Amino acid sequence: MSSDTTGAIAEAAVETVATLCEDRELVVVSNREPYSHHREDGEVVVDRPAGGLTAALDPVMQAVEGTWVAWGDGDADRETVGPDGVVAVPPEDPSYDLRRVWLTDEQVDGYYRGYSNQVLWPLCHLDTAKMTPEPSYWRAYRETNDDFADAVLGATDSDPVVWFQDYHLALAPRRVRDARPDAFLAHFWHIPWPSWDVFHACPQYEQLLDGLLANDLIGFHTDEYCRNFLDCVDAATDARVDRANRSIAHRGRRTFVRSFPLGIDAARQAELSETEAGDDFWASFSEKHGLVGDHRFALGVERLDYTKGIEQRLDALELFWAEHPEWREEFTYLQKSIESRGDIGDYQRLQSRVGDAIDRVNDRFGTDDWTPVVAVTEHLPEAGLAALYREADLALVTPVRDGMNLVAKEFVAAQTADPGVLVLSELAGASEQLGEGSILVHPHDPESVADAIEEALGMSERARRVRIADLQRVVHAEDVYAWLESTFETAAAIERGRRSAPAEPTR
Ligand code: GDG
Numbered sequence: 001m002s003s004d005t006t007g008a009i010a011e012a013a014v015e016t017v018a019t020l021c022e023d024r025e026l027v028v029v030s031n032r033e034p035y036s037h038h039r040e041d042g043e044v045v046v047d048r049p050a051g052g053l054t055a056a057l058d059p060v061m062q063a064v065e066g067t068w069v070a071w072g073d074g075d076a077d078r079e080t081v082g083p084d085g086v087v088a089v090p091p092e093d094p095s096y097d098l099r100r101v102w103l104t105d106e107q108v109d110g111y112y113r114g115y116s117n118q119v120l121w122p123l124c125h126l127d128t129a130k131m132t133p134e135p136s137y138w139r140a141y142r143e144t145n146d147d148f149a150d151a152v153l154g155a156t157d158s159d160p161v162v163w164f165q166d167y168h169l170a171l172a173p174r175r176v177r178d179a180r181p182d183a184f185l186a187h188f189w190h191i192p193w194p195s196w197d198v199f200h201a202c203p204q205y206e207q208l209l210d211g212l213l214a215n216d217l218i219g220f221h222t223d224e225y226c227r228n229f230l231d232c233v234d235a236a237t238d239a240r241v242d243r244a245n246r247s248i249a250h251r252g253r254r255t256f257v258r259s260f261p262l263g264i265d266a267a268r269q270a271e272l273s274e275t276e277a278g279d280d281f282w283a284s285f286s287e288k289h290g291l292v293g294d295h296r297f298a299l300g301v302e303r304l305d306y307t308k309g310i311e312q313r314l315d316a317l318e319l320f321w322a323e324h325p326e327w328r329e330e331f332t333y334l335q336k337s338i339e340s341r342g343d344i345g346d347y348q349r350l351q352s353r354v355g356d357a358i359d360r361v362n363d364r365f366g367t368d369d370w371t372p373v374v375a376v377t378e379h380l381p382e383a384g385l386a387a388l389y390r391e392a393d394l395a396l397v398t399p400v401r402d403g404m405n406l407v408a409k410e411f412v413a414a415q416t417a418d419p420g421v422l423v424l425s426e427l428a429g430a431s432e433q434l435g436e437g438s439i440l441v442h443p444h445d446p447e448s449v450a451d452a453i454e455e456a457l458g459m460s461e462r463a464r465r466v467r468i469a470d471l472q473r474v475v476h477a478e479d480v481y482a483w484l485e486s487t488f489e490t491a492a493a494i495e496r497g498r499r500s501a502p503a504e505p506t507r
Contacts (some may be wrong), residue, residue: 011479015058020161071101072102117341120191254498289332297334308399420464
């Protein structure tokens with residue numbers, strides 16, 4: 001698919017959004033902002049969306065001239081806004097408002113670092129032992145959600161269509177709903193939703209559910225997360241749960257729960273994997289790390305997060321080289337991981353354990369001419385990353401829990417030359433869509449991962465082609481634009497139904 005086709009797909013998404021909004025303001029709310037300003041050598045420079053959902057949504061926002069509400073965390077953000085914290089973006093052709101929410105250091109500590117990343121993140125990834133439910137975190141989370149909600153309400157005097165992103169904002173919908181009963185509110189939850197026995201571990205389970213049930217539509221990546229959410233509502237509240245229809249009647253309204261598996265801009269990813277910049281990157285990278293000639297390599301790409309299964313993967317690789325000495329000096333593992341949330345203790349400890357595990361494996365098997373595990377910790381340019389995807393013989397995507405995992409999809413879309421093999425965890429949301437053409441493994445079973453590596457390295461080119469073609473069909477058909485369209489089509493259908501149906505009985 002070419003960029004022209006991508007443009008056409010974006011236009012289709014714009015039309016669907018326009019149908020839903022009619023003359024109402026579209027307000028997107030997320031923790032991270034699409035554009036941030038900071039100072040570099042005294043000059044103000046702007047960071048703009050590079051890939052991902054933000055890049056796909058940006059042209060839609062430009063076309064419908066909506067408002068994006070987000071935390072202004074750039075060091076020059078305050079000096080670039082007008083009254084009400086608003087700056088028009090994109091800078092070269094301003095067409096929509098970015099309304100920045102300012103957070104104090106205490107709020108960043110409590111709402112972001114605290115409640116979002118040390119309570120909700122481990123909770124939703126089933127790691128309740130890592131939860132740190134400090135009362136001050138919860139207070140800051142509530143207060144900051146109020147600030148986001150107030151920024152939404154300040155964006156327009158009439159009833160907007162609001163789309164909240166992610167787990168940072170579970171409470172904001174309720175405050176917006178109370179002020180604007182006729183607004184259309186939707187929410188997409190980017191991480192897993194756990195089963196009730198796990199969610200019950202959170203002391204604020206009732207308030208979180210009440211906040212989310214102020215939405216008309218809640219989206220998750222998979223059907224499993226939808227079922228878990230319905231179970232939690234059923235167990236924890238007196239709302240009426242209609243499982244067949246996947247909807248919930250609560251406080252006089254109905255909330256619909258649907259799965260929308262997020263995709264990537266697959267056409268762009270395929271193009272990126274064939275650029276000159278990517279070729280140049282690969283030429284020097286492969287030389288530097290000895291990935292030349294017949295040498296084979298596997299690739300892992302992620303933030304350094306305990307949910308991504310990096311330690312377990314290193315155990316599996318150690319087992320693989322122990323059981324298959326014939327692959328020593330012939331096969332390398334490239335761990336491309338970026339430090340993440342480094343100011344949180346659990347992440348610092350993970351970083352040091354991963355470093356120790358890499359040293360252990362390299363000390364055990366490494367030779368003067370070969371380093372079994374190569375760790376790359378810097379942020380790579382998109383074309384460089386795409387070249388690594390293209391050249392890798394296999395990708396090891398083995399999270400112990402992951403809402404979706406877009407790396408799996410990027411790897412698939414980048415296989416434009418000799419196709420590689422996707423080794424994928426059963427516990428990644430992506431396995432619902434990509435289970436068929438990948439080799440599925442259990443991340444906690446090192447034998448299954450080691451066997452998968454052996455299978456992938458021995459797979460014929462024909463078998464790899466068949467598998468990758470199947471996977472590419474899915475990744476291209478269910479890309480980020482299809483995701484936008486299906487979300488907004490569903491929202492429009494709900495809105496039509498709501499206008500023609502009688503009010504819900506109150507409970
Ligand atoms: C959350 C959920 C869900 C990484 N290193 C570089 C780089 N990346 C990019 C990848 C990919 C992105 O980061 C990571 O996305 P994931 O989806 O894998 O994971 P999370 O960050 O945990 O995201 C997840 C997602 O939200 C969306 O809903 O899928 O389950 O946890 O796009 O390419 N990009 C560049 N250089 C790097 O060095 N350019």
